[in-house]
Structures are given as C-alpha cells and as structure tokens.
Amino acid sequence: MTAPTRPRIGFSTNIWDNPAEIVEHLEFLAGHFTDIEFEIAEEAQEVLFGADGPEYERIVDGMRHVIDKHGLDVSVHAAWYGPHTDLVSPDERERAESISYLRRAVHLAADLNVQRVTYHPGYMSRRPNDVLLDVLRSSLDRVQPLLSRTGVQLCIENMGANRPRYVVFSPEEHVELCRSTGTWMTLDVPHLATVHLPRGDYDEALAMVAPYVRTAHIADIKGADHTHIPIGEGDFDLWGSLETLGTYGFDGAAVVEEFAKGYQPEQYLEAALDFRRRWDAEGARLRGEG
Template identity: 30%
Template structure:
C-alpha cells in the first residue's frame, strides 16, 4: 500500500521551508467530460492547474481554428486561476488504428513528420496558453529497427521541435515511458548528450514509472533528475508493474517523493495521471487532491489546518460498472 502518515505522526522528511507544490489533474483522466466542464471541476476542487492532453475531445490540435480555440481556453484558464502543462500522449489523435502512432521512430519519414507536426503544434498551443512545458515521449522501437537507428531517428525528429520550443520559450519535457526506446532516466541523458544538452530540453518525470522500473527509489530519482525537471506526473504503482493506480492501491511512498520535489525547488505542476479511470474521473479527482495535500504536509512536518479535508472519498462512490463497458 502507498505510504501516507497520519497528520499527528508526520514522517521524517526534508526540513520545513521547501518550495510549495502545486497540484494538477490530467484531462486524459477526464475524457468523458467536456473540456470546459473538466476545467471548472478542477477549479472547484481546488487544483492549481491541469495537465491538458491535446485530443479530439479536448482542444483538438488537428481541427480547424486551433488558434481561436486556444485563445478561448487561455481565457478560461485565466478566469479559473488554473496553470497548465500541455501533454501530447493522446492515444489515437493521429491514427485511429494505432495507439500512439505514428511515432518519432517510424520507418516512414512521412509518418515521423506527422508526429513532428503534432509536437510543433503543441508548442504553439503551449506558448499561447502560457504553459509550463510541452510533454512528449519517444515511442516504441519498431520491429526490425536496430538501436542505433532508433536513437538517430529520435534525435533527428526532435530537432525541429526543439527549435520551435526554443523560439517560443517553452521547455520540451521528454518522458521516459516503460516499453519505449526512451524508458529510463539514463535514456533521457543519452538523448540530452546526443543533442548537445540544449537549454529547452527538459524532463517529464512520472513518479510511478520510477517505482516501476528505475533502480533508484522514486525520491532518489527526483533528486537525481532535479536540474532537468520541467513536468511531473504522479499516481500510485507497484514495483515492476506498469499500471497507473489510484492512491492507496500501490506501493509509492507519496510523502517521500513530494518531500523530495519540494526540497528540489521544483516549481512546475505535479499532475495526477489516471488515464484509465475516466469512467469515474470526477470521483478520483475529488479524492486525490486531499490525499496529496496531506502527504505534502506530512513530508515537511507541517500541520494541516483543523478544517482541512481528510484524504478519504467524498460522499458517493464511483460507478460500479466495469471499466471498458459501454453502459
């Protein structure tokens, strides 16, 4: 089970005075809501921001009038007081038959160009929204592609995206993803060195992924990655199993990782990443934030105010309909 000390028995952690953390929730976990409704929900719940996945239902990056639609979303975010990071992990936004396809590693240069175009569009959207960063990942190495070829394709494909990010002043935050070519922190550094350590190349760190496959503990991963951190995702997970879980269902020491983030002076959003829980997205959004607030307070030895909500489910439970049902 995830570690969450009680408020009366705070865990030992970095000394008080670290950077206050700001929490968001990913729209890929609210896919059954209209974007405006999702943003209003997160604001009402007290989130600081949103991880906005560009997808057909949420600010479609390929539909007409993208600039005008982006301006409307920017005004809405401003009115609600929400910060934003732009995420590009939509499953079928480019190809209705291939999950996350095409990728930056595809053998067909025209297919790679479609992914490059999507990422470049995302950089423009992020600039117009005032986003902290644009998230992306490498993709899975195609069958029959050797390692050196895959890494060359990745570096070459990301070069124009980085040029766009540099011109826009928006960091590009690459995520190590289990099963992808770039799967670990070591892989991120391989890419960084290959590209000459560009200023606008940063890191998306998914804390559950750290627990899943990194040799270091998630808290130690935060400390090791701190100089390059531009975006953080969080959820529960079990060692060796790539399955995003609600808090309390895995093994992540949440106070420890939040304490490490605070001590590292990380200033971006820490976004709850539950893409397979959209069937009960409002429920999990509601219970995740008080859990994180309590964990963050315990990590620094601070006390929550007496009227702070406990890390427990609000009135009502999520639908009992099995995930994947069309009912």
Template identity: 25%
Template sequence: MSATRTAAPGSGLRLGYGTNGLTDLRLEDALGLLADLGYEGVGLTLDHMHLDPVGPGLAARTARVGRRLGELGLAVTVETGARYVLDPRRKHGPSLLDPDEDARTARVRLLEKAVRIAADLGAHAVHLFSGILPAGTDPGSGWKRLIEALGPVLDAADQAGVPLAIEPEPGHLLARLADFHSLREQLGDPAALGLTLDIGHCQCLEDDPPQECVRQAAPWLRHVQIEDMRRGVHEHLPFGDGEIDFPPVLDALAHSGYRGLTVVELPRHSHAGPELAAHSLRFLREQRTGGMS
C-alpha cells in the same frame, strides 16, 4: 465559484490533474471541476475531445481555453500522449521512431503545433515521449531517428520559450532516466530539453526508489506526473492501490527546486474521473502534511 487553490502548508507543491483522466467530461466542465476542487493547474492532453490539435478553428479554440484558464486561475502543461489523435488505428502512432519519414514528420508537426499552443496558453512545458521501437528496427537506428526528429521541435521550443519535457516511458526506446541523459548528451545538452518525471514509472522500472529519482532528476525537471504503481507492472493506479510510499516522494519534490505542476495521471480511469480527482487531491495533501517533520 472556484475554491481557493493552496498547496499543503509549506509543501511548495502545485498540484494538477490530467485531462486524459477526464475524457468523459467536456473540457469546460473538466476545468471547472478542477478549479472547484482546489487544484492549481491542469495537464491538458491535446485530443479530439479536449482542444483537438488537428480540427478546424484551432487558434480561436485555443484562445477560448486560454481565457477560461485565466478566469479559473489554473496553470497548464500541454501533454501530447493522446492515443489516436494522428492515426485511428495505431495507438500513439505515428511516433518519432516510425520507419516512414513522412509518418515521423507528421508527429514532428504535431509537436511543433503543441509548442505553439503551449506558448499561446502560457504553459510551462510541452510533454512528449519517444515511442516504442518498431519491429525490425535496431536501437541504433531508433536513436538516430529520435535525435533527427527532435531537432525542429527543439528549435520551435527554443524560439517560443517553452521547454520540452520528454518522458521516460516503460516499453519505449527512451524508457529510463539513464536514457534521458543519453539523449541529452547526444543532442549537446540543449537548454530547451527537459524531463517529465512520472513517479509511478520510477516505482515500476528504476533501480532507485522514487524519492531518489526525484533528487537525481531535479536539475532537469520540467514536468511531473504522479499516481500509484507496483514494481514491475506498468499500470497507473489510484492512490493507495499501489506500493509507493508517498511522503518521502512529496518531500523530495518540495525540496527539489521544481515549481511546475505535479499532475495526477490516471488515463484509464475517466469513468470515475470526478471522484478520483477529489480523492487524489485529498490523498496528496494528507500525505504531504503527514510526512512533514
């Protein structure tokens, strides 16, 4: 039987865990684990081992996952950061910045499919990112490709009533919060476009501390990812192994008005996924309670 899922007293936070950190588990087992631990939701990465978006029988598989989420009382965000789901030889390829138009279209179609899956699951957002600027491509051309490619995905999201949540990712064309605002403004500030804020990325790359990034990003937050990290090093770390001071961050999130999931993001730690899922939930609850005035 699943444990009762309650946030830390007065926290206003809804904690989830990303399935990209549980890839050694079957999806059914991963969802059961998270519910039993007391998580309120899951960041579901569409990948070959967890609700493969390009395999046969997708509608029926999605319906089964939706029923299971309902039985367990888990909320969900759909994430699209699978490494090799479209191309077995290129990590995250093709991207929305690919020089080849057909390749970019393949990514667009995947994102449109993710929007439909999210709508069927009752997800509160679809996560995505820009991709790395290809060699030989100038930034202006990269931004042009990104804006054009996002058009049909934004239309699909608007029609489905599921917002997109684009993530500033170190090393990508859209790497920082300022890049998100530039994209938003170039697109005419569409209602369907929101932000995924990764707390570790703030520590790694942004000029302001993570809690200030939360406050600045609050109006556009549609998804939040969280882990520990060190300044200048893009490595997702278990809590306590990095440099982030978490009580101010969790306090800022609790008072931001954001009510979606805050999802633990440890994609390179699946070998210890069950143990880290338990540790992460304990850590975040203790940090939030300890940080309350």
C-alpha cells in the same frame, strides 16, 4: 530555517477521457486545482485538430479566459496515441507527421501563453536505444526553431515497464538527451518505479533525473505493476518520492495522470484532493504556519 521545496499537486484532463467540451472541463477542474495538464488525446484531440481557424480561436480564447480568471498553471501534453505519434519511426513520412503533431502542441502552448509541453518519444522497432536517440534528436532538431521563437519548454516523458511497444530510455539516456538538445523531462513517477523498483535502483534513478524535471505525473501502483490507480489504493511511497524530488529543488506541478479500468474518474479526483489536503497541510507545518 527555510522550509524544503515541495511539488504542487495537480490534475490532468485525461482522467475524464479528454472530453470534447474542452473549455467547460478546464473550468470544472479549475474549481479544484490550480495546476492542470491539458492532454491532446481522444475526444479533445478530435475537436482541437478538427477545428477550423475560427473554431480553434474560440477554443483557445475560452481556455485563456479560464486560465487567467483562475490563475492556473497549465501545461500541454502532446498527442501520444494512434497515428502520427512516433518521433522515432523508421518510416520518414510517419515521422514527419509525428513532428507536425508535436509542433501543433507547441503552437497551442504558445497560443495559451503556457510554458511546458510533454511528449512521448515513440515506439520500439527492433533498433537499439542509441539509434533511437539519434533519430529522436533529429526529430527534435526540426522543432527547435519553434521552441526558440515561443520559449516553450519541451519535456520528454519517461515510459514504464510491461508495455513493450514503447521506448524505455535509461536515466542516463534521458539526461544525455536533455543536455544535448536543451530540452527537459516530464517525470512519470509510477513509470520510473515500475522499471527501477524491481532493479533495486529506484532512488538512484530518481536522483539522476531530478535536476531535469519540469513536470511530474503521479498516481499509485501496487508493487511494480504498471497500472496507474487512485492514490491510496496501492502500496507505493508516492509521498516519499515527492519529498525526494523537493530536496532536489523541484517545486513544479505533480499531476495526477492516467487511469485504469475498474476505477471511476471521481475516485481519482477525491483521492487526489485528499492527498493534496494532507500534502499542503504538512507543507504549512514545515513553514511554521500550522
């Protein structure tokens, strides 16, 4: 009997506030995880987007060396905070700049020979979701030729509750977007929980989006509070959610991502390593290896 599919536990560079020492930090995380998400934000964004040609090539060469040496599975998270991160902006100039930032993330992924780029859709502006989806499709149309040339998979991240600036699409809207654009999804599991646990349809929402998931973000939460905390500090059934994703065939990276005030990066790291040890041990048992 074949063992069930199981996601792999990974880690994001954003837990350490996206340090400017991009290559060095990737090397540090490679000592703990083989599945890593590189996030273009904060200090790392300033360094990467501020680099001239030779400096950019030096950074990329260093990252490729670490990826190849450790056999890493790396994904890229596009810029998501601050100017030029609104793909549904009503301002055409801002939207064009945001598309340019997304294209830069895709170029980086291609330069690193990695396959997946996660992006945020943008911000609310008193327009209904059907209008925002049309604008988002239009933005993605301008990235599609680059995706076709590079083979990079573009993945929308679902937003969570209690952050009214961000666009929150329904599971049905996410599925329709993925189908109509040939793109995919980064499932932020805590985000999905904050929206759908209070509604009582979390299991249904998870089942609907699961076939389109190429990367997952994970953390713990308390109740349905939108605060990503170290695994084990809350009361969320993350284990069960990952097992459910596995039943739908997802065996990709489930990356510990986003941090909360009051906790230290080392707490997220130790909690993730402990969770992964138990998760992998259970996987080995199910395969008959234990």
